[in-house]
Structures are given as C-alpha cells and as structure tokens.
Amino acid sequence: MSTTSGKFLQSSLGKKLLMGLTGLFLVSFLIVHVSINACIYFNDGGATFNAAAHFMAHNPVIRVVEIGLFIGLILHAVQALMLTMQNNKARPVKYAVPAGNVSSKWYSRSMGILGSLLLLFLVVHLANFWVPTKQAVFNDMEHDTFAGLKEVFSKWYFVGVYMVGVISLGYHLLHGFQSAFQSLGLNHKKYTPMIKSFGFWFSIIITLLFASMPITMFLGLIK
C-alpha cells in the first residue's frame, strides 16, 4: 500500500487537535483569572485583589506563561479563521432551506461568531486593564488595578460590553469544552457524559462568576 505523506498539522485532524489543545489551555487560564477576580469579594478596599494582581504582574513564571497564553490565543484564532475559510469553500452553493436547530445546537454552529465577539471584547478588555498595568510595570510604578476596576465598571456601556463578552464566552465554552475532548479522540460511553455535564456546569458557573464582577461593582456593592 502506498503511503501518502502529509504534514500532520496541515491535515484536517491535526488542525482539530491543535484547536482542542489550545482551547483547553485557554480554559485553564480562565480558572486562574476568575480566581483572581474573586478576590474583590473580600470587600477590603481591593487590598487582596491588588496583592494578587501585583503577584501576577511581577512573578517571572507567570510572565513566561503569559507569553504562552498569547501564542495559544493567536494559534487558536488564526487556525479558526483558516478552518472557517476552508469550510466555506467546501460548500460553494448554499441550501435554499437551511437545517436550523433540528440536528444541532445554534451555538455549536456559531463558534466563529462567538469567538469573533470574544476577540473584539478582548481588545477592549486588554486596553482597559492589561495596557495600564504593563505601563506601570514598565515605568517601575505601583499600579492600583482595583481603582481601575472601579472606574471602568462605573460606566454602564463598559458593563454592557463586558456582559456581551462574558455571554459569548459562556456559549463558546458550552460547545467548546466537550468538543475539545472529542477532537482529542476521547469519547467513551462512561466518561463522555461526565465530561459533557462537567463542561455544561463549568461554562455556566464561570460565566456567572465573570459576570458578577462588573455587575456588583456597577451597583456599588464592592467598597
């Protein structure tokens, strides 16, 4: 039998694997992020939160992981764009009557749109917090991230943008979490239902936790 050689990462399944792996890596970052966010609930004028933010901004290990995070994000987004273009080419003539929600969930078919919303949100989010923090570190100054939080989340339109970002994240995860395991080839009669229900609750809980921060600050519940 002839052996057709092809670069693994250029194959459809190689790309799927990369999407799944980078996706799960980005999920691990969300857990760290939401834990730091939760520090505001000590309600101590941001002392705990700022201490955690200071650690994240100065710890060398975190600095290295941050670079990995950006690489992961870029890989995930660029790959998704390439796959989407390829998939559009695979059906040049569309159906007059689309399938709708009969055989699949709307959010499973809308990962590109949800991901694009997330990316747009990230631009705003990084401009709000990441850039000022970096500027402070670069100029060797202390940065009061908590004060920044209060300022941003006192504006209703920022709270609105954050809600859109967080809800997009929730639906993106709702499909993406369990989908990543399938892409890695992990599908099992016993464990897949567990992964699916874990992914479901994980997506909902992380969405609520992220959403709670701008809302409680906007309402002035955090002193």
Add this chain to the structure above:
Amino acid sequence: MSHGNMNLTLKVWRQKNTKATGKLETYKVTDISPDMSFLEMFDVLNEQLINKGEEPIAFDHDCREGICGMCSMYINGRAHGPKSAITTCQLHMRSFKDGDTIVVEPWRAAAFPVIKDLTVDRSAFDRIISKGGFISVNTGNAQDANCLPIPKPDADAAFEAAACIGCGACVATCKNSSAMLFVSAKISQLALLPQGQVERTSRAKNMVAQMDEEGFGNCTNTGACEVECPKGISLENIARMNREFFMANIKE
C-alpha cells in the same frame, strides 16, 4: 380525490449539467396517497412531466428499501427529509400534510458536484475507500470463523460502523460539508477487527489524506451528521478515527 390524499407544491432544484447554473422550479402534484414513498411521489411527478413533453427530474435511486444509499435528496432543510434514521425511499408521504410546500435540493458540497438536477457525483467516497478501506487476505477458502476469536463488544462496534451505506447524508447535513462520519465509520469497522490490523496505520493516514484532498470541510463537532445518518453511525467513530490517525502519525 380519495380520502386522505394530498395536493402538494414542490420546489425542486433543476440543473442541466455540472457546469450549468441551476434553480428551484415549482411543480404541483395532486391526489398523492399518504402511503406512497417520497420517491414514488417523484415517479408520479416525472410521469406528469413526460406526458407534458417536459424533461423528467433526474434523481438517484436503486434498491428502494433503505440499503443502497443512492436516494440523495435534501428535503425541507434535512437530508432524507423530516424523519431520522431513514433514507428518502423510506420516507412516506404521510409525513406531510395536504397543501404543504416541499423544497427538494441535491446534496451540497464542493466534493459532490451536481451531475444533473438532484443527482450528485459521490465518487470522492470511492477514492477514499480505494486508499485503504479494505483488507489484504490470502486467496482460498474462508477459514473457520472460530479460528479468530473476537470480543463481542468489538464485533458489535465494528458491525455498527459497517452499517454505513455511504449515502453522504453526513456530508450533506454538516455545515462544513465534512466527510468525517463516513471516513471514521470505514476506518473503525476495520480497526476493530483482527483482519484490519495489517494496514491499520497506513489506512488511517491515507484515507484521511484523501478525504482532505477531495475538498471536504473540517469537523466542528456539531453532531448533525449523527442525527441525520440513516444508519445511526455514532460520533464515537470520529473520536476513534482521531485516535487512529494520531497513533499512526506517532508510529510512522
């Protein structure tokens, strides 16, 4: 019109040949029995067209008992129509109501070019099979079945994958026109059995490479293929194909 019979409006894709641009044409059929199959209803429509001196609608069909996989019709936004786990010939007109408008389109995929009207060229599947969807065996008589003990769960899983009739509904229904359910079923049915071990590695690599070359889209795990598959082939096969492909790339 006898009791329970229906009058229907059909919008059917007409396309002269692969290169021509097609469009949906509207036809009326009257006095359709609810006991007819969808294909028999098309036979009635074609008789009507022939009597009027018009070109009948080209559509694929062969066994008319749900095993050949030829009857590729995308009906009202669903492969093989509004019921699950059936082919078009197993779809009965009782699934519709008097006065309904039914839109019938061919499978839509770059890898399945339209030959004429509702018939599409699915030879991309044959080329994928030719890259490894077989086993090499010595000629001669079949040996005694008990010489090769196979665990029952493996035999069952292989059998379920082997139920694939290669109809292409998975490609037609997938938003990305991905062929992964088909290819994974063909890889699985052999990977699970002792006879399939010899070419196991090259099979996974070569069939996936051919699938990519044919211009099918990528899987995004929406699960639509599994829902529309007339033979109930499960997504577990796609995960197995992923494992087979990763292992094959590690080995070679």
